[in-house]
Amino acid sequence: MHDHACNLRTTARGVPPPIRARLRAGVLGAALLCLGAAPAGDKSTLRLAAATTVAETGLIEELARDFQARRPDIRVEVSVLGALATLTEARQGRADLVITHHPPSEKLFGDEGYGVLRTEIMYDEWAILGPPKDPAGVAGVADPGAALRRLAERRAPFLAAAPQSGTHKKMAELFELAGVKTGWRGFETTDIGAAATLQQAAQFESYTFANMGTYLANRDTVGRDIVPLYRDHPALRNTYSAIVVSRKRVPGARQELAERFLDYLVSDEAQTLIRDYGEKRFGAQLFIPVAHLDEGLRARRAGAELNRKILTINVLVALLAALAAASVVAFRLMQRARHAERERRLSEERFALAVSGTNDGIWDWNLDTGEVYYSPRFKEMLGYRADDPAVAADINTWRNHIHPADRERAPELLENYLHGRDGIFSVEHRLLTETGDMPWVQLRGRAQRDEAEGAAGRPRRMSGSMTDITERKLQETALAHAALHDTLTGLPNRTLLYERLNQALMTARRDNSPLAVVMLDIDNFKDINEGFGHPSGDLILQQVATRLASGRPRSHTVARLGGDTYVLLAPDIAEKDVKQQVREVNKALEPPFELEGHTIAVKASAGIALFPQHGEDAVLLIQRAEVALHRARRENTGYAVYDVDRDQGSQRYFAFDAELKQAVAHDELVLHYQPIMTLRTGYITAVEALLRWRHPKHGLIAPDAFIPRAEHMGLMDIPTLWVLEQALGQCAAWAETGHPLTVAVNISAGSLQDQRLPDRIAALLQKTGVPPNRLEIEITESAIMIDPARAKETLERLRAMKLALVIDDFGTGYASLGYLKELPVDKIKLDKSFVTNMLNDDSDVEIVRAATLLAHKLGLKVIAEGVESDEVLKLLSKLGCDQAQGHYLSPPLAETELVKWLDASGWEDADARGSPAHHPTSQ
Incomplete structure (x- = not known):
């Protein structure tokens, strides 16, 4: 080496x-x-x-x-x-x-x-980063100042890097420009660098300010706990x-x-x-x-070279004059003159070669005489032939070829320079050439001033260059376009959408006119991506963009926010006309799309928000259009107009959250239990504890109506512990009356991430005296995937306590059987969507068969939920499922009703002896 x-x-x-x-x-x-x-x-x-x-x-x-x-x-x-x-x-x-x-x-x-x-x-670029849910609503605001003011107004938790860091100084400049003081409660300055501050912000779900390079370099460390929320603004360029x-x-x-x-x-x-x-x-x-x-370097070198040539020529001229006057030594002087002439010609040839070899135009202006030398390349840049003798040797030759839009500005800057102090003159402007072209050029030069008067002396000569910068200007224009448009579809991006929406809102307020924001999503886009791959999905997005933009009025804007989400901004339009436009959009999407020899049907769902009734600022209108879109997709209606009564982010739902927090203290929560049959024996061996809310005003509320909201708001920790304590207490009571049933309890995503959960369950088991093998813990795939490493650690601790662990709603989330072998679980519970329609859909039968076979090979048992008929129960037994539950066996029952049902029904519990009285799987 x-x-x-x-x-x-x-x-x-x-x-x-x-x-x-x-x-x-x-x-x-x-x-x-x-x-x-x-x-x-x-x-x-x-x-x-x-x-x-x-x-x-x-x-x-x-x-x-x-x-x-x-x-x-x-x-x-x-x-x-x-x-x-x-x-x-x-x-x-x-x-x-x-x-x-x-x-x-x-x-x-x-x-x-x-x-x-x-x-x-x-x-x-710099960016404002924070939790993906963005509780302060920073994403999508008009400018960085508005984002910082929103953080301060909402007292959002914010971590700033150490004061001596460049990141802190840039952040401080932005806060000062926004007129925001940083001393609010929740704002904290660390004594560590930007990268470490970013990691702490991700850990504590705080906002922070960091360079995008710092974020990307640490993205594997912070994961999805913190993401850029506000970027793509000129003020954030670094x-x-x-x-x-x-x-x-x-x-x-x-x-x-x-x-x-x-x-x-x-x-x-x-x-x-x-x-x-x-x-x-x-x-x-x-x-x-x-x-x-x-x-600047090029101009200095060109000027120095030109000055040297001029000095050489002047010396040679003086020498020739002296030789003519000194005839006494004519012979010697003639020899010297011939030598000097050769040197002069060589010098001029070198100068001509240098001028012809550069791609810049060279100019030299004698301010005493007004005469200007233009190099051949300079003349070519003005649209003349390089050897055109008709080009006037004065400064007006340049002035007259300046584009009319720049004709006042460029000469004015030159005059200001000549009357100012020493330095480099530079101006960028367009030319209008003899051939009609309009290239961008940069004219640079430096003046030689009267030495007796110093740096502020009268300029005597000025020399410089003219460079064609058209390509650079085109690149700058392309970059400016790229900053405001989506690179895949060419549609306006989020930044340009908000800019146009704010302008449209100003017009609507001034003219007292309506305005609509429509958010659209492609319904089956995930299937297209998974079936054909992301490159093919990108082609669909481009074709959809073309159809959406085709035929739109010039006043309308079609933008892409990202993924398969588009936004239509329609000013001065009534609600009925907006609905008609949405129907026209779906009609435009009806013709099948051609993709790799296949025809693909695409349909979109839309959410509509109207100004002023649904919001008076851009952020709120976009947010409420998205709420309406989610409702349209959930209810499969094609489109929906925003309805405050159905908005879970509205004030009514915040009151609902407060009532839910008090439900445990006011003894409003109750448990119902649904029996679980072991198919091999026909015995009822377990029950699943299901939470209900006995609301003082609204009566008995089913879990689907409040549990998702409670989990979204992080309110399931206390109810989960209450369910565990009640279910284990009831399990102990049943065992004393001759019904030793296993009880299954669902654990929320937040509780699964709580490292205190195993200790709390151990304390409840000891308090109630229930053996660990009588408790099953059910968790969903999505709850595990929030933080797989932490979830796996918690599950391993629960498994060590001899608890049975069950993956609930299997097949609807992220996990696979290959991934399950890495988790310490005992059972999977097939989602009812695969079970309920088995008699009518052979594909569901094959899914259940395959999942059961592979689960057994991994040593896992299989529970099927959603059993609605005797035929389904028999088919599940034939396919090898281990356990089943559903309304055919029994709906969820209160604790007293369950005991009566066990005593009166044909199903025997695990304490029965002999053959079962009624065993459907054996018929």
């Missing part, structure tokens, strides 16, 4: 401990770390100081690796520090090139003479600059190496790497390249 096989070294001085730990673990590019540092004073080593937010994504190491592959003679040593610490590193002579993102400090760095050739190379350290200010700085690395950073290859890195590393674009060649 040659000497440069290991020439990239990464250090992390000044980096917070959590980030330093990831560096050591290899998160920031362990494959690039070098065992030995470069020798002290090694002039072939480039010392690069990079800000943590960009370095922790691994981009800097990737760029350094690519650079070294092109220049193996240069070592690169990367130091990862905070944004401000990188500049301190350079001031102290330990860095040759800085990549950071704090413009005020960068300007001060340059003003002090430490930095030269500062170039913006890319930007990413621009990174590369700054070369001046050798004049820092004698040990290796400025030449730094300039070579800077030349690489602005190259097409590096810019492409930066653009593609986010997709390659994180599956999402992170960095937007914005670098272009540093025109």
